[in-house]
Amino acid sequence: MAQKMNMMKKPIIDLSDCILCGVCQDVCPEVFRLNDAGYIEVVELLDYSRSDVDEAIKNCPADCIAWE
Ligand code: SF4
Incomplete structure (x- = not known):
């Protein structure tokens, strides 16, 4: 439950x-989108798919995505 x-x-x-x-x-x-300023931003969601975000973390060539 706590999990x-x-x-x-x-x-x-x-x-x-x-x-x-x-x-x-x-x-x-x-989860990830290009904003009007030309930067990638994280969409505000109540919950994030761990597997999808982990996939993005794994594939990011600059290694610049992490869990807060
Ligand atoms: S460098 Fe990482 S955070 Fe930036 S656009 Fe590519 S995958 Fe996304």
């Missing part, structure tokens, strides 16, 4: 390392 509550964790992006390759958007478009 489920931990799903509220949120992904964060270290923008100083992000190279805007778009991989995270391809892998997980419901």
Whole structure:
């Protein structure tokens, strides 16, 4: 039960390392999007798919996505 509550964790992006390759958007478009300022941002959600975000973390070439 307590485990489920931990799903509220949120992904964060270290923008100083992000190279805007778009991989995270391809892998997980419901979580990562390009904002009007031209940066990748994390969409505000009540819950994030651990497997999808982990996939984005694994595939990010700049290694700049992490769980908060
Ligand atoms: S995969 Fe990583 S480097 Fe590529 S756009 Fe997403 S956060 Fe930036």
